[in-house]
Amino acid sequence: MKIRSNQILNSAVPMDISIEKINLEDRRYTVSLDSDSFDQNSDLTASVASYGILNRVRLIDSGDSYVPIAGLRRLFAAERLGIGTVPALVYNDGLSDADAMRIALADNFPAREYTAIEASGVVSRLIYDFGVGEEEVVGEFFDLLHLPHSSKIVSDLLSVAALSDEIKGLCHARRYPLKPIVRWCGFDEGEGDGLLTLVSAAPFGSGIVTELLGSVADIVKRDGIAVDEILEDTVIKSILADEGVPSGVRGERIRERIRGIRYPIHSGLNKRFDDAVGRLGLPKGAEISHHPHFEADYLDLKFRFKDGRDLKRLGDFLNTASESEEIEDLLDMV
Secondary structure (H helix, E strand, O other), X not given: OOOOOHHHHOOOEEEEEEHHHEOOOOOOOOOOOOHHHHHHOHHHHHXXXXXXXXXXXXXXXXXXXXXXXXXXXXXXXXXXXXXOEEEEEEEOOOOOHHHHHHHHHHHHOOOOOOOHHHHHHHHHHHHHHOOOOHHHHHHHHOOOOOOOOOHHHHXXXXXXXXXXXXXXXXXXXXXXXXXXXXXXXXXXXXXXXXXXXXXXXXXXXXXXXXXXXXXXXXXXXXXXXXXXXXXXXXXXXXXXXOOOOOHHHHHHHHHHHHHHHHOHHHHHHHHHHHHHHHHHOOOOOEEEEOOOOOOOOOOEEEEOOOOHHHHHHHHHHHHHHOOOHHHHHHHHOO
């Protein structure tokens, strides 16, 4: 199908409409996932109270009532203020759903940026509810959604739209881009909801979420176990249960534990390395480190000093430690 001509899109009649005749519960053209908080927008309410509704809302005359296309926030502000009528541009019921959605998106363009979750909802409605073909969605709507023209993105957005409301709510609230959200689509519904507990436990950025979900998927495939079994890991359960730990610390511990399960050899080497360094008894100001993946054939020694006595302590330490079992153990790992 083709989007209607500009003549039809511009056919709206300016009118003043009683707010009681507007169906504020009809959200078929709403593009924001934050619509439940529209009636709590104090800044907009204050603006409408001071200056009125400067930009007309857009409505469809459905016969018995008017359906909002654009301006739902303004309508809720007017309702809160007890404003009886609002200035509107009214379309007749011959306007197609696709045209109405285009108007809803264009009303906010170019200032409005949509989250991946909001975009997935729009694309899902266009294709499944309004009968728009995928090529038309890409050609006619992706620019309005600030999306690159790609059929792969259509597929990803439709997959994301099928996720649970809880997962979508978290991803929308944190403004995650499409890539980490698509990772969730590789899990069954129950598994994905289980992982929600893990991801919501800390303020993970999108890159870490991609890493975590990718690692969990690798563990499931490699070990042939369910996601629930990973979440039942005693270390993970204890981390999640410790509410006294700051969320950032909790997140890093979760990340380390998932890495440990995903890369058990690497994790074991890290533990062995830390134990050997602990036994070595480094002087104050000294640090020994290794390549992040134990891929170099050397170790790094860093030392901070402020006078000759500090240097002498380091020299005494090196003379004693050079032949120690701990140094041999550390060098054996690289």
